[in-house]
Amino acid sequence: SQQGEEDPQALSIQEGENATMNCSYKTSINNLQWYRQNSGRGLVHLILIRSNEREKHSGRLRVTLDTSKKSSSLLITASRAADTASYFCATADNPGNTPLVFGKGTRLSVIA
């Protein structure tokens, strides 16, 4: 079963704008991960945030985690057409040992 919901399900923005995607989860977590998937392709790991972290940056990516609300957000700044993809959050009961459970994902379209 899926861990939770992501919103929006689809997002269309102009190049240069920021894109924010949200993810909610149901159970307690050790960490939460964000993945990217280009259409019909495999997954690319973007960033991992631990349960004791509130914010993490990686290049143009910024991830926040609010364990009290069981939610996370992924912000992509200064978006590019190449950022067009689906983005998923994922968690696991025992990271690295039990399977990742993915959110429903957000389909991002960045228009040049």
Place this chain on the structure above:
Amino acid sequence: GAVVSQHPSRVICKSGTSVKIECRSLDFQATTMFWYRQFPKQSLMLMATSNEGSKATYEQGVEKDKFLINHASLTLSTLTVTSAHPEDSSFYICSAARGSTGYTFGSGTRLTVV
């Protein structure tokens, strides 16, 4: 870094035939492999968990006799879709559990049953 090689990347088969998908860990031992299925515009859904040398554990609603999983060695796990039908057309992807290092995903297999 660790790589899971998944083959084939694309396959088209006739209805009623079987298709085997392989996931091979190239530079590490994969004791546990997770198999996912993804329908168009949907998320990844866990199908089963395979452990080397033992029977796979299937998620509710996944037919174990239709989706045969073999994990006979620490570097190879296979998923065979038996008697495939058009509704089995999907994107299948494997993921190796790597303990504290996390997960390594295969590149996926696009199965089309005609």
